[in-house]
Amino acid sequence: KQRIPHDESLDNILALAQEGYTFIQDRVKRYNSNLFEARLLGQQVICMSGKEAAELFYDESRFQRKGAAPKRVQKTLLGEHAIQTMDGEAHRHRKLMFLTLMTPAHQEKLGRLVTEMWEDTISRWEGLEQVVLFDEAKELLCRAACRWAGVPLEESEVKERAEDFYSMVDAFGAAGPRHWKGRRARSRTEDWIRALIEDVRSGNRQAEGGSALLQIAFHTELDGRQLEPQMAAIELINVLRPIVAIANFITYTAVALHEHPQHGAALRSASGKELEMFVQEVRRYYPFAPFLGARVRHDFTWRNCEFKQGTLVLLDVYGTNRDASLWEEPESFNPERFRNWSGSLFAFIPQGGGEPERTHRCPGEGITVEVMKATLVFLADHIRYEVPDQDMSYRLDRLPAKPESGFVMSRIRRK
Ligand code: HEM
Numbered sequence: 064k065q066r067i068p069h070d071e072s073l074d075n076i077l078a079l080a081q082e083g084y085t086f087i088q089d090r091v092k093r094y095n096s097n098l099f100e101a102r103l104l105g106q107q108v109i110c111m112s113g114k115e116a117a118e119l120f121y122d123e124s125r126f127q128r129k130g131a132a133p134k135r136v137q138k139t140l141l142g143e144h145a146i147q148t149m150d151g152e153a154h155r156h157r158k159l160m161f162l163t164l165m166t167p168a169h170q171e172k173l174g175r176l177v178t179e180m181w182e183d184t185i186s187r188w189e190g191l192e193q194v195v196l197f198d199e200a201k202e203l204l205c206r207a208a209c210r211w212a213g214v215p216l217e218e219s220e221v222k223e224r225a226e227d228f229y230s231m232v233d234a235f236g237a238a239g240p241r242h243w244k245g246r247r248a249r250s251r252t253e254d255w256i257r258a259l260i261e262d263v264r265s266g267n268r269q270a271e272g273g274s275a276l277l278q279i280a281f282h283t284e285l286d287g288r289q290l291e292p293q294m295a296a297i298e299l300i301n302v303l304r305p306i307v308a309i310a311n312f313i314t315y316t317a318v319a320l321h322e323h324p325q326h327g328a329a330l331r332s333a334s335g336k337e338l339e340m341f342v343q344e345v346r347r348y349y350p351f352a353p354f355l356g357a358r359v360r361h362d363f364t365w366r367n368c369e370f371k372q373g374t375l376v377l378l379d380v381y382g383t384n385r386d387a388s389l390w391e392e393p394e395s396f397n398p399e400r401f402r403n404w405s406g407s408l409f410a411f412i413p414q415g416g417g418e419p420e421r422t423h424r425c426p427g428e429g430i431t432v433e434v435m436k437a438t439l440v441f442l443a444d445h446i447r448y449e450v451p452d453q454d455m456s457y458r459l460d461r462l463p464a465k466p467e468s469g470f471v472m473s474r475i476r477r478k
Contacts, residue, residue: 067368068094070101079103080236083460084350087112088382098368109370110354112379113386117409119365120378121417121424123150126357128423131375139234139245142253142297147423153285154423157298160282161426162419164275164302169211173306174433176207181441188475193451196317197469200310201225204434208306212299213274214259227252228307231300236353236462252304257296264292275302305427309434311463315349316342316439317470318455323396330443335436340398342435346413347384348396350457350464354379355415355423383412448472 070090079086087110090099097113111120120126127150137143146157180203188194205225209216216224227248234245262268263280270277279299283289290298319341320327329337355378359370370376385393389410391400409416414425425431453468 067366068096068099070094070099080238080462081460083236083458083462084353084381084464085459087354087377087379088385091379091382098366100368103375107371107374109368109374109376110379111376112382114383114389114407114410117378117383117412117416120355120357120376121409121422123422125360125363125370126376127360128154128357130373131356131358135242136235139231139237139242139249142249142300144294145297145301155421156285158420158426160278160298161302164278165426165430167429170429170433173207173211173430174437176211177203177434177437178441180207181438182445185446185475185477188446188472189477191475193471193473194475195469195471197310197314197465200313200438201229201307204307204310204313205303207434208303211275211306212302213271213276214256214299214303215268224252224255225307228300228304229310231304232308232311232463249300252300253293253296256299256303257292260292260295260299264289275299302427305425306430306434309431311351311465312345312349312431312435313438314466314470316345316435317442317472318466319345319348319396320439320442321450321455321470326398327443330439336402337398338436338439339432340401341439342432343401343404343411344396344398345435346431347390347411350381350459352380352413352415353462354381378412380412380415383410386410445478446475447478448475 068090082089090101090110091097091112097116098109098111101108101110128148129150132141132148134143137145137148141147146154146161149157184199184203202221202225205221205228206216208214208228209224230245230248231252232245234242234248237245259268259276260280263270263276270280276299279290279295279302281289282295282298289295320330326337326341330341357376357378359372359374359376362372363370383389387393389407408418408424414428414431415423417424419426419428449472451471451473453471455466455468455470457464457466
């Protein structure tokens with residue numbers, strides 16, 4: 064059998080984290096192959112990129128998630144034994160719970176909340192010398208997420224809770240202090256939400272009808288039993304935390320608007336189409352999710368490569384969204400590419416690929432897009448602001464990446 068390229072240099076996970084977003088793509092180019100092997104943490108890993116690779120990766124008969132997510136990522140970003148680690152029927156049942164919380168009506172409700180909350184910030188902003196959009200977005204989204212999900216939150220708690228939600232996300236590619244900060248944030252947040260779930264179950268607290276809090280508190284598994292309070296807390300956090308994480312995409316949206324002002328006019332006369340195109344291009348172009356992992360379920364061969372049972376396989380998310388065989392001039396920011404885009408479940412995968420009902424693809428894409436659109440209208444059309452000198456660059460060797468300055472705005476005025 065022909066051997067696929069083998070990379071000797073990456074023998075630990077921290078090397079991978081340090082290489083960051085481009086580590087798979089750099090080697091795909093070097094070896095001229097969408098598939099290569101590397102050693103990570105003493106184990107053989109297969110790395111792959113592109114649309115066909117994504118299609119393969121989401122074939123449940125070939126891959127499983129059990130045993131794929133490293134413990135250090137479960138203890139920070141995901142929560143232990145949560146939906147991301149499940150397979151088969153049990154996964155699909157859990158997934159349905161998430162998807163029923165995120166229907167178009169739920170998406171619009173959150174979008175409206177976000178719009179109202181942005182409007183409410185204007186008068187405060189007018190009195191300030193400058194604001195950091197990233198910090199403002201985290202807090203606003205924390206408020207909005209909790210309100211939308213039926214989770215009570217005092218105004219005095221917002222700052223710390225928001226910081227905790229984002230710290231879990233910020234820990235995913237980290238070792239050392241950033242990792243430990245994420246772990247502390249997770250245990251604090253789990254304690255808070257678990258107590259809330261227990262209060263709702265015991266009748267000490269009423270949860271709003273249709274809210275994520277109510278649905279998750281009383282969700283039953285295939286065996287008819289309720290989730291353990293700890294598990295219910297982790298899954299409710301799996302709804303709240305990623306909404307706060309949209310702060311990152313919001314910051315990139317502002318950077319994109321600033322660096323490509325020619326789009327501003329089209330966005331102001333905004334038909335929904337231009338807004339959608341812009342938001343999709345932000346999700347394609349900027350780095351957030353770097354890659355995904357799964358394990359080979361049974362031995363098989365694909366493109367001359369032997370996938371041995373149990374092997375860890377990484378799918379290149381960032382590189383697939385910038386694959387030159389799928390995207391024209393992938394390195395340029397161009398919302399127009401989405402005007403007549405035919406759509407693909409596997410070429411555009413900022414939040415995973417495949418069909419969300421059947422695969423691990425993110426159930427929150429609709430929500431993410433609504434929240435980003437609401438914010439884009441606000442930035443492009445409801446306020447005027449200046450953008451002082453600052454460092455908006457982001458480092459591709461930091462997981463997750465984010466613009467250094469967080470996007471500083473000054474002299475903000477209502478339009
Ligand atoms: C899964 C990205 C927002 C809830 C995922 C996955 C990615 C992702 C890459 C994994 C796909 C896979 O394993 O195949 C993002 C990004 C977001 C975002 C970049 C932007 C901030 C959201 C939102 C929610 C959400 C707003 C909910 C309100 C989830 C859940 C899963 C998931 C529950 C696990 C799905 C499963 O394992 O079946 N997301 N997401 N995400 N996301 Fe998101």
